[in-house]
Amino acid sequence: MSSSLEIPALHEGQSLAHPLWRDRLALLLESTGEGMFGVNLAGRCIFINAAGARMLGYEPVEVIGRNMHELIHHTRQDGQPYLESDCPIFNAFRRGQSCRIDNEVLWRRDGTSFPAEYTSHPVVDNGMVLGAMATIVDITPRKQAADALRRAKEELEVRVEERTRELSDALAQMRKLSAWLDSAREDERTRIAREVHDELGSLLVALKMDVNWVAKRLGEAPVPEEADALRERLRCKCHNMGRLIENAVENVGRIITDLRPSILDHQGLWAALEWQAQEFVQSAELALTWHMEVQAGVELPEPAAMAVFRIFQEMLSNVGRHAQASAVSIRIEADARQLRLSVRDNGRGATPEAFEAATAYGVMGMRERARHFGGQVAIESQPGRGAIFVLLMPVTP
Numbered sequence: 001m002s003s004s005l006e007i008p009a010l011h012e013g014q015s016l017a018h019p020l021w022r023d024r025l026a027l028l029l030e031s032t033g034e035g036m037f038g039v040n041l042a043g044r045c046i047f048i049n050a051a052g053a054r055m056l057g058y059e060p061v062e063v064i065g066r067n068m069h070e071l072i073h074h075t076r077q078d079g080q081p082y083l084e085s086d087c088p089i090f091n092a093f094r095r096g097q098s099c100r101i102d103n104e105v106l107w108r109r110d111g112t113s114f115p116a117e118y119t120s121h122p123v124v125d126n127g128m129v130l131g132a133m134a135t136i137v138d139i140t141p142r143k144q145a146a147d148a149l150r151r152a153k154e155e156l157e158v159r160v161e162e163r164t165r166e167l168s169d170a171l172a173q174m175r176k177l178s179a180w181l182d183s184a185r186e187d188e189r190t191r192i193a194r195e196v197h198d199e200l201g202s203l204l205v206a207l208k209m210d211v212n213w214v215a216k217r218l219g220e221a222p223v224p225e226e227a228d229a230l231r232e233r234l235r236c237k238c239h240n241m242g243r244l245i246e247n248a249v250e251n252v253g254r255i256i257t258d259l260r261p262s263i264l265d266h267q268g269l270w271a272a273l274e275w276q277a278q279e280f281v282q283s284a285e286l287a288l289t290w291h292m293e294v295q296a297g298v299e300l301p302e303p304a305a306m307a308v309f310r311i312f313q314e315m316l317s318n319v320g321r322h323a324q325a326s327a328v329s330i331r332i333e334a335d336a337r338q339l340r341l342s343v344r345d346n347g348r349g350a351t352p353e354a355f356e357a358a359t360a361y362g363v364m365g366m367r368e369r370a371r372h373f374g375g376q377v378a379i380e381s382q383p384g385r386g387a388i389f390v391l392l393m394p395v396t397p
Contacts, residue, residue: 035136041129043067043090055138057109068134072106077113093122093132106136115143173358174368203248210241261309269305270294270332273312273341277330280316287327295335298395307369308339308393311377314366315343315389323347323387339375339395344388349381366391 035052037045045063053060056072063071069084076082084090092099098121105113120134214237217230264272270292281288300308319328325347333340355363366377366389375393 035138036133037063037068037136038123038131038133039068039093040131041094043069043084045071046131052136055108055136056106072108073104075107075113077105089118089120089134093120094129096122096124096129098122102139115139173364176358176361200248200251203244203251207241207244207248210237210244213237214241264305264309269300269308272309273332276309276312276316280320281328284320286319286325289327289329291330292332293334294332298334298336300339300393300395304373304393307373308341308391311366311369311391312341312343314362315391318362318387318389319343319345319347322350325386334395337395339391339393341391341393342388344386346386349383349385349387351383352379352381355379355381 030049030051032049033051035049035055037048037052040046045066045068048060048063050060053063056063067084069082069087069090073087073089074082089099089101098119100117100119102115102117104116104118106116106118107113115138117137117139118134119136120132122129123131123133214234217234261272261275263275274290274292277288277290280286299305316328319325323345325345327346329342329344331340331342331344354360363377363379370377370391370393373393375391378390378392379387380390381387
């Protein structure tokens, strides 16, 4: 495709009547939806189609003979004057070159501008440039679509950055929580080992000493006159050994209960929660308001029940360690769809930020347990107004 048009010579004075422009281009110019016009070397319009005139807000007759740069390209987008000598379009066709511009604006009759794609091709006769044919397209929709796409991309990048940062923060918190859980697990093992050593160990040593004493006495030849006294001493030793065994069994049961309350297996979650609440308020010397309303037949699967029990223990532990409360209110409601468990205290309370701190591992642990089973833990608290912990968890997964 040629970049220039070879036509018979046209002079400025005869441009409006020349049959080549009138007959051969008239139908083409008027049938296109794009704006098209021709200029001579002076930059003056020698023809314009209806679409072009309409795009610029003029009647065609008002444009003929006008300098097109001064008419529609006189000012830059930022409002600065645009000299004809700086116009790349006019400079290009005067050198016999084609030009395409899509990053500038053209101006309408009413003083408004629009982004345009402007294409010009020189008109050449016997190697001489006589003028140019130009096409203009209003690319406002294209620019709007590009701007919308750019804004969407920027918003997406911001959201991706925010989400990445949130995930990084969550991962860091999870690592800290994991480290805290490992530390808590080791602390619990150390506590259990200490109890086994200090209590069970001492009981078993005492029991062994008594067994050795009895074995030694039984190995001796009894003196007849001391037989009654020896039997009494053996009876006392056996009684003492029985008491040591009972204490050992009690300590073993307590350690087992700390690890996993047997009531949870034997009587279910609801009884275990009530037992734990009573144990807590007795040891902490707190007044208890208790309300439980559970629809008949509602039970949680064993893993979820254990999670609820551990979350409840942590809620009570928070009250005992931090609240300095004198009373606690516990409400448990469950139907076939959802469990709602709340623990409210009348203690000193805390700011909401305290429960969101990176070091609030107990709270993070509760939330992670609840989230694993599709639940959530909400906390409301203000300094001097106590706190309320609420667990919501679906009964059926």
